Amino acid sequence: LIDERERERERGGRMAEQVTPIRGNPGFAGETGEFSQLTEADVRGSGYAGPRDPAGGHPGAACSHPYQVVARNPEAALFEGPYRERLDKIISRYPTPQGALLPALGLAQEIRGHLSADSMAQVAEALELSPTYVRGVATFYTMYNKQPVGDYLVQVCTNVSCNLCGGDDVMAAFLEATGAEAGEITPDGLFTVIEAECLGACGFPTAVQVNERYFENVAPADAPAILERLRSEHAAARGGPADRTASARPAGPRPGGAVEVPEDPGKPGETVAPEANPYAGGDDTPPAAARPPAADEPATGGQG
Amino acid sequence: MAYPYRHESEVRVMSEHFGDPDARSLAGWRTRGGYEALRTALGMAPGEVVNIVKDSGLRGRGGAGFPTGVKWSFMPRDDSRQPHYLLINADESEPGAFKDRELCRWTPHQVIEGALIGAHAIRARHVYIYMRGEFFEPAQIVARAIEEAYAAGMAGPDIMGSGVGIDVTLHLGAGAYICGEETALMNSLEGRRGQPRIKPPFPAVMGAFGRPTTINNVETVCAVPHIISNGAEWYRSLGTERSPGTKLFNMSGHLVRRGNFELPLGFNLKELIYDVCGGIRDGRQLKAVIPGGSSVPILAADEIDIAMDYESVAQAGSMLGTASVIVMDDRTNMVKQVRRMVEFYAHESCGQCTPCREGTAWLARILRRIESGFGRMEDLDHLLDLGANMTGTTICVLSDSAAAPVASSIAKFKDEYLALIRRDDAAAVAV
Numbered sequence A: 001l002i003d004e005r006e007r008e009r010e011r012g013g014r015m016a017e018q019v020t021p022i023r024g025n026p027g028f029a030g031e032t033g034e035f036s037q038l039t040e041a042d043v044r045g046s047g048y049a050g051p052r053d054p055a056g057g058h059p060g061a062a063c064s065h066p067y068q069v070v071a072r073n074p075e076a077a078l079f080e081g082p083y084r085e086r087l088d089k090i091i092s093r094y095p096t097p098q099g100a101l102l103p104a105l106g107l108a109q110e111i112r113g114h115l116s117a118d119s120m121a122q123v124a125e126a127l128e129l130s131p132t133y134v135r136g137v138a139t140f141y142t143m144y145n146k147q148p149v150g151d152y153l154v155q156v157c158t159n160v161s162c163n164l165c166g167g168d169d170v171m172a173a174f175l176e177a178t179g180a181e182a183g184e185i186t187p188d189g190l191f192t193v194i195e196a197e198c199l200g201a202c203g204f205p206t207a208v209q210v211n212e213r214y215f216e217n218v219a220p221a222d223a224p225a226i227l228e229r230l231r232s233e234h235a236a237a238r239g240g241p242a243d244r245t246a247s248a249r250p251a252g253p254r255p256g257g258a259v260e261v262p263e264d265p266g267k268p269g270e271t272v273a274p275e276a277n278p279y280a281g282g283d284d285t286p287p288a289a290a291r292p293p294a295a296d297e298p299a300t301g302g303q304g
Numbered sequence B: 001m002a003y004p005y006r007h008e009s010e011v012r013v014m015s016e017h018f019g020d021p022d023a024r025s026l027a028g029w030r031t032r033g034g035y036e037a038l039r040t041a042l043g044m045a046p047g048e049v050v051n052i053v054k055d056s057g058l059r060g061r062g063g064a065g066f067p068t069g070v071k072w073s074f075m076p077r078d079d080s081r082q083p084h085y086l087l088i089n090a091d092e093s094e095p096g097a098f099k100d101r102e103l104c105r106w107t108p109h110q111v112i113e114g115a116l117i118g119a120h121a122i123r124a125r126h127v128y129i130y131m132r133g134e135f136f137e138p139a140q141i142v143a144r145a146i147e148e149a150y151a152a153g154m155a156g157p158d159i160m161g162s163g164v165g166i167d168v169t170l171h172l173g174a175g176a177y178i179c180g181e182e183t184a185l186m187n188s189l190e191g192r193r194g195q196p197r198i199k200p201p202f203p204a205v206m207g208a209f210g211r212p213t214t215i216n217n218v219e220t221v222c223a224v225p226h227i228i229s230n231g232a233e234w235y236r237s238l239g240t241e242r243s244p245g246t247k248l249f250n251m252s253g254h255l256v257r258r259g260n261f262e263l264p265l266g267f268n269l270k271e272l273i274y275d276v277c278g279g280i281r282d283g284r285q286l287k288a289v290i291p292g293g294s295s296v297p298i299l300a301a302d303e304i305d306i307a308m309d310y311e312s313v314a315q316a317g318s319m320l321g322t323a324s325v326i327v328m329d330d331r332t333n334m335v336k337q338v339r340r341m342v343e344f345y346a347h348e349s350c351g352q353c354t355p356c357r358e359g360t361a362w363l364a365r366i367l368r369r370i371e372s373g374f375g376r377m378e379d380l381d382h383l384l385d386l387g388a389n390m391t392g393t394t395i396c397v398l399s400d401s402a403a404a405p406v407a408s409s410i411a412k413f414k415d416e417y418l419a420l421i422r423r424d425d426a427a428a429v430a431v
Helices: A002-018 A033-037 A040-044 A082-092 A097-112 A117-127 A131-138 A160-164 A167-178 A220-238 B026-031 B036-042 B046-056 B068-073 B100-106 B108-121 B136-151 B182-189 B218-230 B232-236 B269-276 B310-315 B334-348 B354-371 B379-390 B398-412 B414-421
Strands: A152-157 A191-196 A208-210 A213-215 B085-090 B126-131 B167-172 B213-217 B246-253 B259-264 B286-290 B324-329
Touching: A082 A097, A097 A117, A097 A131, A097 B167, A117 A131, A152 A167, A160 A167, A160 B246, A160 B324, A160 B334, A167 A191, A167 A220, A208 A220, A213 B136, B026 B108, B026 B136, B036 B108, B036 B218, B046 B068, B046 B108, B046 B218, B046 B232, B068 B213, B085 B108, B085 B182, B085 B218, B100 B108, B100 B136, B100 B218, B108 B126, B108 B136, B108 B167, B108 B213, B108 B218, B126 B136, B126 B182, B136 B167, B182 B213, B213 B218, B218 B232, B218 B246, B246 B269, B259 B269, B269 B286, B269 B324, B286 B398, B334 B354, B334 B398, B334 B414, B354 B379, B354 B398, B354 B414, B379 B398, B379 B414, B398 B414
Parallel strands: A152 A191, B085 B126, B085 B213, B126 B167, B246 B324
Antiparallel strands: A152 A208, A208 A213, B246 B259, B286 B324
């Protein structure tokens, strides 16, 4: 497993050189050191934490992470192979199977990209709940996509802290750059842009969440560059070796990657003296490591 | 190390290692003194830990400010019959708040250590960290830290040879602001719609999965290891008498320096804005400040010479809340920003209580009408009337929170509403 990861990092490193890196996050949030390189195997597998209790392991955490991967298949079977193992692990973390409902729905969405009525029914069956109950819960939460969305779901925060600093303009810029209406999938299937409520990154306006990644201090002028970056990541992910099966799908942009955004150019007409702007970068701000696109990272959920 | 800006007034207790990637690993955390407080606490009886935290005067950092030690003391002392749960509230979604995310992503082991001490204090054998689903990166960092803690025997059965066993599970939410309310959080954890429950029964009697449960904010438990290590007296030496300790102030809006600044409670708000944060951007003038996240009443520019502690902010007619300070300059269109906040509450209302479900939606519609220049003079009375009917009439305080900025903005910035209603061109403002 470790060798595999090493190899994959090497591959990722090579690819990163080909992708024009966008300057490091001007906010302090961005560079997360070694954590930006974590793979699914790191947080889910046994490779990191060492051997576990064969009787089911400890009730830690990692298995319940739903990823928002780019490559997904609305027709894929749910809860088979490694996904069955992950579901079983999730269920073991709660005193009742019902407790596993939110993570199980997340898992279904990870596999298929959105929650169809059929997905909800299958989750209901797996947890011995009624389908109507599951649908009632799923429709309560905004992170479950009840309709298909583009490979990249771009969520622009327009709540008060970001709004004060131009969140509406950033939203408009993403809509203009994609040429789509809010909530619509672009014709190439890549993007859906929606308005989001507070993302909890109010000190770094405007915050934009793309799948599981945060981009911070985004100005309207940054929208095209961010989309371009996503396009090249997408192309790199698609161009990877063809070792994909239903159970070993490419993970797309590596989950939990460094949050990188273009350098904060400030609002139009706004100038902040470099010494007055702690986010402007400088010797103390390490340049963000270029994020490997993880072209052929196999889905490793369920290991360990 | 500049993270990203440090100010000399800061008293860095919880945020000391922000910006230091090495502090995030278990080894790094231990070389910085991590897990020593846990060792100390596990050597004590649960009641002793509760007493120290009680003596420290630590108050819940999630907004309500309830004394943490007192909350812990509500838990049943007999653990033989039923499991207890400690839930860590990392469902940070109050507009303006961004402190828990930073605590989780920079000091995951601080969160875990605090949670384990809290669990020991209330005799819980299982901790759930409920983190909002959008926080993927912090979740991954905390998940890895949990794995590390298990591998090193800091979590799981028999922690550090003490005979105490505590499990830690990270649970991710799925996008619902209301799940930050403690009873809604329990419902969500149980796989239900995140709708708040009627109290009583209180969580300490019947909480998650029907068992005695305590819910603590991330920042609250992060303060606990420091209290155990340095003592209640030390903690009381910071802050004010009734609001002891330090607090992360989350500064956002039109500031030269935004970000988290850790300061003793009671720090002057004016100094915070003009000194620590460098004042208002672009040399503009201050118009208004929301001192505790979008749920609290707005303060006008001339009301900010106050101490930032629970009592003083309340006396000024607002609330400290999560100490999430949103600063607005003189270009701000107050009606638009209030409308945006109200739309948020309308979106996030769980729909259980009629005053909230209907009230938030109508507030948003009327505000939008005023903003678009079609307001009527009687709309202001409608807004105030609706707000009054939404306050204190529902299961949780989301409804009150939606009404608070409306009422306070009409009281303090009525001219702006009137200008828009009269379609006064002079009122054309930029943001």
